[in-house]
Amino acid sequence: xxxxxKGPLSRAAGLAEGMAATVRRIQxxxxxxxxxxxxAGYARLVQPEARGHDRIMDVAEQMLTQVAGxx
Amino acid sequence: MAILTRVADTLTPEGAAxxxxxxSADVRAAVLLDAAGSLRGASDDDHDDAQALGDLARKLFxxxxxxxxxxxxxxxxxxxxxxxxxxxxxxxxxxxxxxAVARRGALSSLMLYDLRAVLGELEGGPSIRRSSSAAERxxxxxxxxxxxxxxxxxxxxGQ
Numbered sequence: 001x002x003x004x005x006k007g008p009l010s011r012a013a014g015l016a017e018g019m020a021a022t023v024r025r026i027q028x029x030x031x032x033x034x035x036x037x038x039x040a041g042y043a044r045l046v047q048p049e050a051r052g053h054d055r056i057m058d059v060a061e062q063m064l065t066q067v068a069g070x071x
Numbered sequence: 072m073a074i075l076t077r078v079a080d081t082l083t084p085e086g087a088a089x090x091x092x093x094x095s096a097d098v099r100a101a102v103l104l105d106a107a108g109s110l111r112g113a114s115d116d117d118h119d120d121a122q123a124l125g126d127l128a129r130k131l132f133x134x135x136x137x138x139x140x141x142x143x144x145x146x147x148x149x150x151x152x153x154x155x156x157x158x159x160x161x162x163x164x165x166x167x168x169x170x171a172v173a174r175r176g177a178l179s180s181l182m183l184y185d186l187r188a189v190l191g192e193l194e195g196g197p198s199i200r201r202s203s204s205a206a207e208r209x210x211x212x213x214x215x216x217x218x219x220x221x222x223x224x225x226x227x228x229g230q
Contacts, residue, residue: 030175032154036135036147037183043151044144052138059131060152060159066124067100067172068156070117 032057082192087169088114090192094185097177099157102128103193104168111167128170131161149183162186167193 034046034056046053082090088101092114102121103112108129113121135150152159160182161170169186192198 026176030153033152034135034138035151035153035179036139037149037151038145039148044142044147046135046138050138052134055134056131056138056150056152057154059127059134060154063124063127063131063159063170063172064154064157066120066127070115070120071099 082189082198084111084167084193086112087167087189087193088112088171091169091171091185091189094189095171095173095177095182097174097182098171098185099174100124101169101171104129104170106166108168124170124172128161128168131159131170132163132168135161149186151179151183158182160186162190164190164194 033048034053035043036046037043046056084103084105087103089112091101092098098114101114102110102125104125105111110122110125113125115121115124131150131152135147139147148164149162150160155175157175158173158177158179159170160173160177160179161168162183163169167190169190171182171186173182
């Protein structure tokens with residue numbers, strides 16, 4: 001169980017920890033990756049070294065370039 | 072005397088990509104393919120650009136199927152590709168494939184939900200209800216009965 005923080009400094013530290021964790025999570029979510037989802041919604045990561053991973057990334061980058069080119 | 076008929080706002084394949092872009096400000100472009108992989112709708116008016124994006128969308132799922140064909144799971148229904156500068160999301164049913172190019176920072180769960188919702192509506196599911204301010208709503212009788220009609224009522228005791 002998490003220890004309850006006491007005092008304003010401890011609360012501020014707790015807030016900072018929470019914000020740092022959120023930033024780390026957002027950065028992690030934006031890391032280059034390929035995820036596929038089955039019909040039930042379960043996600044599975046296509047490992048970077050897996051067959052086809054680079055080709056999927058390549059196609060996605062082409063799509064992004066295509067859209068960026070006309071904006 | 073004029074007779075006014077209210078026609079339901081049925082989602083067509085041609086309007087699906089634009090509907091998706093209307094749902095999410097993070098969608099930069101979207102395309103809809105049919106089961107044969109042919110382009111059936113795009114958020115972009117330029118036919119050549121839309122066709123090129125449609126070809127890439129078809130290729131995306133071909134590559135996903137190739138990469139996952141040895142997995143002992145069902146073929147993926149949705150895909151998310153995070154790349155520097157943005158993301159690509161795709162969702163498919165046996166009849167349709169909807170693929171969107173999104174801005175960096177788009178929330179994956181929301182994007183995937185919206186894709187599935189648009190495809191669901193296209194398959195004849197319920198229309199996506201969008202919230203609107205009171206001023207935008209069609210004026211109706213301002214009564215408690217009218218207000219009660221708009222509130223979701225839980226069904227009690229139903230098993």
